Amino acid sequence: MQAYLFPGQGTQFPGMGKALYNTSKIAQDYFERANAILGYSITDIMFEGSAADLKHTKYAQPAIFLHSYILTQTLGTAFQPDMVAGHSLGEISALTAIGALDFESALKLINTRATAMQKVCELEHTGMAVVVGLYDVIVNDVCKQVQGIVVPANYNALQQVVISGEERALNEACEKLKPGAIRVVHLPVSGAFHSPFMKPIIESYTEAIAQTTFKTPRCPIYQNIKGRPTTDVHLIKQNLIDQLTQPVMWRHGMLHMIEDGATTFTEIGPGNFLRGLVHQIDRDVIAKGMS
Numbered sequence: 315m316q317a318y319l320f321p322g323q324g325t326q327f328p329g330m331g332k333a334l335y336n337t338s339k340i341a342q343d344y345f346e347r348a349n350a351i352l353g354y355s356i357t358d359i360m361f362e363g364s365a366a367d368l369k370h371t372k373y374a375q376p377a378i379f380l381h382s383y384i385l386t387q388t389l390g391t392a393f394q395p396d397m398v399a400g401h402s403l404g405e406i407s408a409l410t411a412i413g414a415l416d417f418e419s420a421l422k423l424i425n426t427r428a429t430a431m432q433k434v435c436e437l438e439h440t441g442m443a444v445v446v447g448l449y450d451v452i453v454n455d456v457c458k459q460v461q462g463i464v465v466p467a468n469y470n471a472l473q474q475v476v477i478s479g480e481e482r483a484l485n486e487a488c489e490k491l492k493p494g495a496i497r498v499v500h501l502p503v504s505g506a507f508h509s510p511f512m513k514p515i516i517e518s519y520t521e522a523i524a525q526t527t528f529k530t531p532r533c534p535i536y537q538n539i540k541g542r543p544t545t546d547v548h549l550i551k552q553n554l555i556d557q558l559t560q561p562v563m564w565r566h567g568m569l570h571m572i573e574d575g576a577t578t579f580t581e582i583g584p585g586n587f588l589r590g591l592v593h594q595i596d597r598d599v600i601a602k603g604m605s
Contacts, residue, residue, distance in 0.1 A: 315396040317576040318411070319592070319600060320382045320404035323375060324501050325585035326368040331381045332361040334388070344384045344417070351421050352376060358600060371435060371504050373498035375403050375428035382407040382583030383417065385604055397535040397543065397576060399567050401588060402468075402507065403427075405554060411582075414531040416552065426522040435505030437514075439481040442503050443488050447496030450475050460486040468562040471594040476501065476562075478509040512558040519558060522552050543574065555569030568595045571597040580604060 334341045335357065339412060345357050359367055361375045366375050378440070382404065386393045395412070404601060410420040445453050450466065453475040457464050462483030468476035473496075477487055484506075488549035490496045505511065534543035538551040541563040568591070571579075580587040581603040592601035 315399055315575040315577055316394060317571050317579045318386075318395040318398045319579055319581045319582065319588040320398065320400035320407035320411070321378060321583045321585055321588055322400065322402035322404040323371065323378060324503055325583065325587055326374045326377055327584060328363060328365055328368060328503075329531060330360050330368075330377060330584050331357070331384070334381070334384060335361070338384075338388050340388050341384050344387060345380065347417070348376070348380055348421060351418055352425060352499075356380065363406075364501070365502070366444070369502050369504055370432060372425075372428045372432040374503075375424050375431075378403060378584060379407050379410075379421065381605075383410050383420070385582050387412040387598065389604075395533050397534050397571055397574065399564075399571065400538075401564060402538065402557065402562055404559070404583070405535070405537060407583065408535055409528075409531060409550065412531040412533050412535065414528050414535075414547070415526070419526050423522055423526050425533050427515075429521060430518055431507070431512065432507060434512060434514050438506070438511060440479060440509075440511050441481055441484055441507035442476055442478045442501045442506060443484060443498055444468075444474065444476045444501060445488075445491050445495050445498050446474050448475070448491060448494055449473060451543075452494070453477060453491065456487055457488045459490065463506075463510060465509050466561050467564065468564060470562075471591050472563045472565065474591070474594065478506040478511075480506065480511070486605070508557065508559065508561050510559055516555065516558060520555050523554060524545070536567040536571055538562040538567070541565075541570050543570070563589065564597055567590060572599060 466478030
């Protein structure tokens with residue numbers, strides 16, 4: 315069975331999508347529509363902007379969505395997923411690709427999400443870091459030991475956990491974790507996503523989702539909250555809201571997909587992060603990418 319995976323924030327890079335724009339009329343049309351919907355030239359930022367420009371949440375999220383979704387459209391009828399999953403922001407990319415959202419509605423929702431997150435990020439000095447080589451129970455314990463707020467945000471693989479929190483607490487946790495870890499690296503994001511720091515935007519995001527038309531997707535999506543499959547629109551919408559402040563249960567989702575018959579995983583969008591996680595979780599399945 316074919317599973318498609320859609321990346322989230324942190325996978326952006328300067329020049330992303332430019333080759334796609336230059337080689338596909340379908341891509342050109344979608345990119346130009348995106349510029350009109352957003353009211354600014356996201357293509358200028360994607361194609362010519364710096365890494366610092368793209369680190370801004372308000373630009374990174376629509377850029378990653380566009381890169382991923384437009385790729386699915388260039389595939390045409392060759393895009394035939396039996397199941398999908400998206401990492402954080404990638405859930406909206408996945409839902410759009412399988413018909414739960416139309417392109418314009420999805421981009422407007424992402425713009426609302428990204429703009430609200432950016433404003434919250436500017437209020438506090440917060441960030442995220444990935445910890446490789448330690449089990450989640452150890453990472454959880456260290457997060458509880460430091461002063462201030464730092465929490466597990468992404469359970470990516472058996473020994474890969476992303477932590478999220480205020481800068482001082484995050485740095486203290488990183489220093490405590492470094493001696494036992496293979497590596498601890500701060501991520502190129504501008505805030506503490508999937509943490510209590512996102513609570514201020516729940517109300518406005520809930521309203522935005524309520525005003526957005528969702529349809530039943532044509533295949534199951536394994537959402538971040540529990541990593542379980544669903545096509546239920548009400549549950550999908552609630553899970554999108556809950557993931558703002560709750561951790562991404564990525565490893566759990568991949569294991570459930572494999573258990574349900576997935577044999578080939580295709581990451582569709584910028585970077586190769588998700589296919590690498592699949593190989594860490596189960597080396598017997600096929601994991602490839604399209605970027």
